[in-house]
Amino acid sequence: MRPGDLGVPFRLPLLVLGFAALASGVLGGLARLGWGVPLPTPQLVLLHGPLMVSGFLGTVIGLERAVAIGRRWAYTAPLFTGLGGVALLAGLPPALGAAAMALGSAMLLFATTRLLLRQRTLFLLTMALGAFSWLAGNLLWLAGSPVADVVTLWINFLVLTIAGERLELSRFLPPSPTARRVFTLILAALVTGGFLAATRAGIALYGAALLGLALWLLRQDIARRTVREQGLTRFIAVCLLSGYAWLAVGSLTLLAAGRLAGPAYDAVLHAILIGFVFSMVFGHAPVIFPSVVRVKMPYHWTFYLPLLALHGSLLLRLAGDMLAVPALRSQGGMLNAVALVLFIVSTVASVLRGRRASARR
Numbered sequence: 235m236r237p238g239d240l241g242v243p244f245r246l247p248l249l250v251l252g253f254a255a256l257a258s259g260v261l262g263g264l265a266r267l268g269w270g271v272p273l274p275t276p277q278l279v280l281l282h283g284p285l286m287v288s289g290f291l292g293t294v295i296g297l298e299r300a301v302a303i304g305r306r307w308a309y310t311a312p313l314f315t316g317l318g319g320v321a322l323l324a325g326l327p328p329a330l331g332a333a334a335m336a337l338g339s340a341m342l343l344f345a346t347t348r349l350l351l352r353q354r355t356l357f358l359l360t361m362a363l364g365a366f367s368w369l370a371g372n373l374l375w376l377a378g379s380p381v382a383d384v385v386t387l388w389i390n391f392l393v394l395t396i397a398g399e400r401l402e403l404s405r406f407l408p409p410s411p412t413a414r415r416v417f418t419l420i421l422a423a424l425v426t427g428g429f430l431a432a433t434r435a436g437i438a439l440y441g442a443a444l445l446g447l448a449l450w451l452l453r454q455d456i457a458r459r460t461v462r463e464q465g466l467t468r469f470i471a472v473c474l475l476s477g478y479a480w481l482a483v484g485s486l487t488l489l490a491a492g493r494l495a496g497p498a499y500d501a502v503l504h505a506i507l508i509g510f511v512f513s514m515v516f517g518h519a520p521v522i523f524p525s526v527v528r529v530k531m532p533y534h535w536t537f538y539l540p541l542l543a544l545h546g547s548l549l550l551r552l553a554g555d556m557l558a559v560p561a562l563r564s565q566g567g568m569l570n571a572v573a574l575v576l577f578i579v580s581t582v583a584s585v586l587r588g589r590r591a592s593a594r595r
């Protein structure tokens with residue numbers, strides 16, 4: 235551990251805050267789909283999106299970046315977003331949770347911008363624009379804008395963070411100058427379209443940019459080669475490539491609908507936020523989780539079970555959206571939750587296997 239960093243005992247509570255937001259966000263989402271699940275507070279039905287994006291994913295991403303930075307002040311980002319999720323879960327006024335999440339996103343933007351000023355690279359610029367989009371979305375939500383009006387900015391936070399991390403790793407297979415210029419154009423279109431998504435032209439630009447990013451990642455990512463390997467390397471590659479496919483599905487659905495409303499709203503959001511983002515979470519967890527909490531997660535073939543459940547449940551959910559069959563959408567949503575539970579069980583089982591292996595040695 236570097237001087238000035240926080241140890242694992244201080245990181246674990248932040249991780250717990252993130253997973254508390256995940257659990258409450260999933261329950262809120264299931265209630266929205268008509269399932270009679272117990273809710274700590276009725277307002278969770280309306281807070282599914284903020285809890286999942288800012289409370290869980292924002293906290294986990296902020297924690298991972300704080301570990302990479304290695305400075306105590308960087309942990310204020312996941313601390314504030316995690317506490318914001320707890321505030322929403324406790325039934326406190328939503329503005330209080332929104333303010334804490336906005337403060338956490340501001341700290342992440344500050345940390346990323348600080349790195350960018352020291353190391354002017356395209357991947358850090360991409361992450362900084364993602365953090366900026368997140369902060370803008372959180373501030374607009376705090377000011378009273380409905381989730382539907384800021385969701386493209388929240389999507390940009392996740393999409394650009396992931397794209398920036400993949401671009402950082404592309405040093406092993408660097409893209410050509412032309413590919414980098416294309417990526418820069420896609421980046422500009424995503425940010426512009428995200429802010430103009432309330433207009434028809436803006437949503438068309440945004441959908442095209444998302445599709446362009448999916449195709450760019452499919453073409454440029456080293457996963458196209460590593461998928462031929464074995465074990466964990468292949469598993470990560472399968473997660474990445476399948477995630478890019480879901481990003482393409484979400485963008486094509488958005489372009490076909492021409493607006494982010496009605497059945498397309500559920501289909502686009504979950505193709506991207508569940509299909510793309512959680513495929514990335516599943517794939518990177520065996521690498522990031524050990525670095526954050528200092529445990530071993532040896533690969534096992536059962537890693538594929540949550541991934542298969544995720545893809546199958548999402549296909550069912552999108553079929554319900556496209557066919558206008560609410561029962562299918564509802565069943566797909568419940569199976570989405572089952573896939574996340576399987577992922578948590580798989581992660582815990584892998585950690586226990588790692589401990590047993592260490593004890594034998």
